[in-house]
Amino acid sequence: MRGGIIGSERQMTMNTCDRRLLAGYISDTLNDEARLDFLLHVDSCPSCWNEVYLATKSQHPHYYKGGKQRRKKPGRLQKAS
Numbered sequence: 001m002r003g004g005i006i007g008s009e010r011q012m013t014m015n016t017c018d019r020r021l022l023a024g025y026i027s028d029t030l031n032d033e034a035r036l037d038f039l040l041h042v043d044s045c046p047s048c049w050n051e052v053y054l055a056t057k058s059q060h061p062h063y064y065k066g067g068k069q070r071r072k073k074p075g076r077l078q079k080a081s
Contacts, residue, residue, distance in 0.1 A: 017041070017048055026055045 021038045024030040030038060042048045057063075 017045060022048055022051055026052065 021030065021034060021041075025035060025038045025042075038048075042052060
């Protein structure tokens with residue numbers, strides 16, 4: 001269960017990154033609202049997306065045997081219909 005160490009502090013904008021939210025996302029300790037805020041941010045922030053990618057790659061190396069790093073282009077979040 002996510003403990004919610006960081007609440008709904010809408011601290012990330014397009015130009016600023018909150019490293020606590022990044023760390024909380026990677027360690028799976030964000031509450032639902034903070035997690036959604038971070039996911040909205042990471043969709044438009046290549047730097048944070050890359051950090052999440054590298055953390056995921058180190059946690060699950062068997063999925064990344066090819067060695068090529070994927071780069072994310074900002075703003076590619078798909079809306080559910």
